[in-house]
Amino acid sequence: MNIDAALLRAVSPKTGAQFSVRFHLWLGRMRHRHSGAMDIRAWRVPGYRISPYGLLLGYESDGDIIGSSLASILRGKATIGCYSGGASHREFKAFWPRYVKHGLCAFDVSHGWDTKKNFRVCRWCGVEQRLRSRIERRVVQHWEAA
Numbered sequence: 001m002n003i004d005a006a007l008l009r010a011v012s013p014k015t016g017a018q019f020s021v022r023f024h025l026w027l028g029r030m031r032h033r034h035s036g037a038m039d040i041r042a043w044r045v046p047g048y049r050i051s052p053y054g055l056l057l058g059y060e061s062d063g064d065i066i067g068s069s070l071a072s073i074l075r076g077k078a079t080i081g082c083y084s085g086g087a088s089h090r091e092f093k094a095f096w097p098r099y100v101k102h103g104l105c106a107f108d109v110s111h112g113w114d115t116k117k118n119f120r121v122c123r124w125c126g127v128e129q130r131l132r133s134r135i136e137r138r139v140v141q142h143w144e145a146a
């Protein structure tokens with residue numbers, strides 16, 4: 001995905017709470033650093049499931065990946081490094097469509113809940129839920145002496 005002004009606007013935390021401030025800053029840093037079209041893609045780290053720890057964000061250069069792990073980006077402690085042997089990393093093409101549509105929780109459907117009594121809000125994507133109670137009537141069959 002080319003990191004251009006339109007993309008930066010689309011995934012800005014000002015657009016929605018589901019977008020990470022730190023990821024947005026990192027994208028801006030990558031763009032500034034290379035002043036021009038940047039093809040930032042997501043790559044799966046071999047042996048990891050799809051999660052912030054299992055994804056590298058960066059661009060390919062001579063068979064290596066220049067970038068950062070998504071987890072380090074989200075912690076705000078990302079250094080931009082060179083991951084050699086990029087060919088062993090498979091691209092995770094669903095990253096951008098998922099991120100643009102759902103924000104961070106597209107990769108962790110369990111969310112990161114902050115709960116207060118019967119109300120909770122996800123600290124990542126901002127989705128809110130209220131705990132509801134309902135009374136259900138059920139028919140239970142069992143055998144007993146006739």
Ligand SMILES: [Zn+2]
Nearest residue numbers: 105111122125
């Ligand atoms: Zn969430």
